[in-house]
Amino acid sequence: MRSSFVSFTLNGEEKELLIAPGQRLVDVLREQCGAMGTRNGCGQGGCGACTVHVDAVPMLSCLVLAELAEGCDILTIEGAARDRTLHALQEAFVAEAATQCGFCTAGMIMAAKALLDRDPAPQREAVVEALSGNVCRCTGYEPIIAAVLAAAAMLARLPAAAA
């Protein structure tokens, strides 16, 4: 089997990359695109640290073959901030002390962002459900849940264009 060219959009930028068969999206993002903010925690879909958005759907990039990203719109943690202004989730994670070692943080924020993108005012249960595929070994989750709810409240106060 031979490598082939794959095109996708990464954080709004067009990419055309030579991809070997079987290469995982997480490795392509990290090693070929330099998007190191997507973490590789388990390589088996168990921890959620590698969560990215593929066409606005949160996916575990360690379980996605890079070839299948052809034509897709991919968003990683590097694309969550706009014009160097942190997203409300990122601000809330800082304010609520929702990070410790930080290794799960990017995946947590991407999973939470997918939730807020489709449900801007979630109940606590919806937050817990949205984060249920993401493992954090430091915080005990409560500050993370609080941060997502705080971000939702923050976004509700902003004009829609800024969100």
Added chain:
Amino acid sequence: MSADITARIREDIFAAERAGVFRAVGRALPRIDARAHVSGSTRYYADRSFPGLLHVVMARSERHHALIGGIDLSAAEAVKGVVRILTHKDVPNNWYTILKLIGMGPDEEPVLAEDRVLYRGEPVAAVLAETADAAREAAGKVRIAYEDLPAVLDIEAAMLTDASAIKPHGSNLFIYDGRDHFHVHCGDTEAAFCEVEHILEHSYQSSPIEHAPVETTGAIAVPEPNGRYSIHSNTQAAFFTLDNAALILGVPFRHLRVIGGTVGGGFGGKVDVIVEPIAVLGAMRTGRPVKYAFSREEEMQVSSPRAAERIRIKDGVMADGRIIARDVRILVDAGAYSRHSPYGTIKAAAHMPGPYTVPNVTINAWCVYTNRTPSSAMRGFGVTIGDFAVEVQMDRIARLLGRDPFELRLQNAYRDGEMKPHRKKVEGAALVEVVQAAAERIGHSLPPEYRAMSSSRKG
């Protein structure tokens, strides 16, 4: 951060320690690394690119305890992309023990197994290849011929006189200054047991606990133009790593430079020195950067967990609730090699009898080798399981006497200036205040004499 999780400073207690106003203590300040974490710009050890990077995958023991008849590397070497396979013969000083740096010995663990393996998952041969996939495939093709030996998997079975000794010194026990256990004694425990109203004896047992950090253990060793080696690592113990790696590799300490400090979860699990010596050795033998990172399976199977412990506590209690004798037997499962367990066992013994003043105490603690994954550091290792045992025991005493468990603890809590069994004076005690605060938080009312108690005076 919500106000209810912000610590309130008891200014009455800490008055003597205050020089002016606290600037950070008692306030919720953002972590300095938080903005980097949320933007994804934090750089962990693996977030760097090195041209020509080689990958290590370890061929490991599939047996708990066995002699190695031979290692056949031919099929592994034939895998496309394999550059080199390291065995014990490549390691300059193959025998080490991590606590040598604080004077505990002897060297008793091989970096790579020689004629035998003592646990399932023990490293035998390190495959270096152009890709992680090639290294993994080749590691699966390393053929190790085993001759099985009886495995000792239970701590108490390992202590029996007829148990087969798995360690070269002919015993399954770590030797402390000529004794097969560590002990702390004060008073006359046997005599005190004759005077008490109640004797309460219970056993407590824990399982090994894996830290399971989201970032697995790993390091990248890079040859530098000046002949030295940089080690990008997620170790929690940069100097332990540097010194132990240099001793294993037989190079001056100054030849190694550890670059670390950013750890994707450690909890004590990244204190042993496991991946760095192999990564540097690979870099020395190939002249190329070498990455050795645990897979998730390896993190769960071979990274050292918190030791399993078996603790028996025998207490002598007076009718009024005073505990006047406490006899504790602690067995710590070190697994196959020492790592931090001999030290953890000392901590376990010295931590007894818990934060209570007991005049007659006997503590005996054994650090026991078994054919299990070596155990090591984890958050308060040596004391947390003991605390669990002691506090459950305290609840049982309270139940036996029909006493309030808060009051029983306040009555027996140690105070500043009292002597602990290992002959250190208590300083900065806070159990009384903590128990009072806990009772208040849950709306548990205490009689005035218990509310008036203080760690700084008896009564």
